[in-house]
Amino acid sequence: MQPFFAQRFAKVEPSFIREILKVAVNPEVISFAGGLPNPDFFPSEELEVATAKVLRNKGNGxxxxxxxxxxxxxxxxxxxxxxxxxxxxxxxxxxxxxxxxxxxxxxxxxxxxxxxxxxxxxxxxxxxxxxxxxxxxxxxxxxxxxxxxxxxxxxxxxxxxxxxxxxxxxxxxxxxxxxxxxxxxxxxxxxxxxxxxxxxxxxxxxxxxxxxxxxxxxxxxxxxxxxxxxxxxxxxxxxxxxxxxxxxxxxxxxxxxxxxxxxxxxxxxxxxxxxxxxxxxxNSLDAHIDRIRTVYGQQKKAMEQALLRHCPGLDFTRPEGGMFLWLKLPQHLSAMDLFNLAIKENVAFVPGRPFYVRPDILNTARFSYSGADAATIEEGISRLGRVIQQVL
Ligand SMILES: Cc1ncc(COP(=O)(O)O)c(C=O)c1O
Structure with missing residues (x-):
């Protein structure tokens, strides 16, 4: 079979993040790349109860x-x-x-x-x-x-x-x-x-x-x-x-x-x-969300403090919620080059370029704090700090 595709699919790219995640799966790597919700908060026991209840009460319906x-x-x-x-x-x-x-x-x-x-x-x-x-x-x-x-x-x-x-x-x-x-x-x-x-x-x-x-x-x-x-x-x-x-x-x-x-x-x-x-x-969704956001707030604070300590002078956003912060490197540095060095030190993040539709901005990067505890964040950002020192 000779492959063929619809015109409209010619320009659709694979997700760059999924490609990065393949590199970051190594257990040695501290990854701030993923941006997944923290699985510690998945209410599996409550969902087990709910699943049984629906089947019991509604049957085939x-x-x-x-x-x-x-x-x-x-x-x-x-x-x-x-x-x-x-x-x-x-x-x-x-x-x-x-x-x-x-x-x-x-x-x-x-x-x-x-x-x-x-x-x-x-x-x-x-x-x-x-x-x-x-x-x-x-x-x-x-x-x-x-x-x-x-x-x-x-x-x-x-x-x-x-x-x-x-x-x-x-x-x-x-x-x-x-x-x-x-x-x-x-x-x-x-x-x-x-x-x-x-x-x-x-x-x-x-x-x-x-x-x-x-x-x-x-x-x-x-x-x-x-x-x-x-x-x-x-x-x-x-x-x-x-x-x-x-x-x-x-x-x-x-x-x-x-x-x-x-x-x-x-x-x-x-x-x-x-x-x-x-x-x-x-279950109370509000109580559940309270637990998640309290921990994300602590993790964000840990990342903020680690960045101030290990990467002084670097510009980054100070989110009031959610799972991500955004780093701005000095203009002459490429986040992709930094990523290639950082991965050798077993720390990963997402270079910012694919998030732009005018792809001429190369010096930004996304960091997720949702999946790592404070000690891991401290270690990961200190590794990043060492890499940045090499390239500044
Ligand atoms: C801004 C934004 N919109 C949509 C989605 C997709 O979420 P969902 O799991 O609801 O499809 C995400 C997931 O990361 C997101 O960050």
Whole structure:
């Protein structure tokens, strides 16, 4: 057979992070590359109870095909949580359960992205979004992410173009990869521009509940509900293996997104949705999240202090939640070169280049603190400090 592929797949790259992770699996390596949720917090015993309960109480009924939109009680739980946690009025009808929030990105691409159309994305931006949306061949337009959110002058310049983007993607809380969040002022400014320029924002928020410092801020979806698709996920607050996420879809888009979901996979695993719902009924998600974010806060502090001690003068972000921080090396240093040296000292991170759609920035790197305890972080960063001394 002579291999052949669809045109649209020609430019889709394998995930650079997965390639890096292959190098980092060696048990000698202290890896800050992965960015996985800490498995110590996976509630396996509670999920075992929930699984047995669903099978016992519902029998074969738990194993049948189910609604495309998702398990009704789970959608109601999510809507109720938005109301109590964020004062956000969301109807369960507007919630579509997806196979992780990653699937939501694919559905958005299917329904809303024409080949060659402009699509605004933060730089650095979430690699999984770049990958998922690339399949639909948009023309990515980067907007620099400043410490308090997207650079408004750059955003305004893009929105002043005659056929400007109708779609924008951003992570408003503790972004992957940078750890940065939008300030309240930036949220308001972006919401105002979405409405004025008739742009739809995909507001991806898998980390928002993992705040360990500061005050919760309203999602942009609260400020411009018709102009935002809000994404959420249970991956970082319960378990990633269930692949359970959701999207909050404005009325005008609901039917088309539901059809796209139906065409993709009919529905998300119904049994797993019921198990998760049963777990949420019997356990306090708030108490569980409190435990996770307390530990992530301690790990972030350990990494911050180790960086100050072992890599003095280096610039890095100070996230108030989530799992990542972002390092800026001096301009003349390449993070990829540093990675190649660091891996010889058995320490790994992710060089920043693939997170840019204008790939001319070489001196940044992503570090995840979610998976390592304070002593491991101290040892890993001290190794990094020694490597940096060699190249400065
Ligand atoms: C910003 C962002 N969006 C989406 C995802 C995908 O998450 P899920 O497991 O819900 O598909 C991730 C996972 O790391 C992420 O960092």
């Amino acid at each position: 738990a194993l049948q095909y189910a609604a495309t939109e998702g398990f009704g009680p789970l959608r109601e739980y999510i809507a109720e949580r938005y109301r109590t946690q964020h004062g956000l009025q969301v109807s369960p009808d507007n919630i579509l359960i997806t196979n992780g929030s990653q699937q939501a990105l694919d559905l958005i691409g299917k329904v809303l992205v024409d080949e060659g159309s402009d699509l605004i994305i933060e730089e650095p931006g979430y690699l999984g979004a770049i990958q998922a949306l690339s399949v639909y061949q948009p023309n990515f337009r980067g907007v620099s992410l400043n410490d308090d959110g997207p650079d408004l002058a750059e955003l305004d310049a893009l929105l002043a173009e005659p056929n400007h983007a109708r779609l924008m993607y951003g992570v408003t809380n503790f972004q992957n990869p940078s750890g940065l969040s939008y300030s309240l002022e930036k949220r308001r400014a972006v919401a105002e521009r979405l409405i004025r320029h008739n742009v739809l924002m995909v507001e991806d928020n898998p980390y928002g509940e993992l705040r360990f410092e500061g005050e919760h801020l309203p999602p942009i979806a609260k400020l411009a509900p018709e102009n935002v698709v809000l994404l959420g996920s249970f991956s970082k607050v319960v378990v990633p293996s269930f692949r359970l996420g959701w999207m909050v879809v404005p009325d005008w888009l609901r039917q088309k997104i539901t059809i796209a979901k139906q065409a993709s996979d009919l529905h998300t695993n119904g049994f797993v949705q019921q198990v998760l719902y049963s777990y949420l009924q019997d």
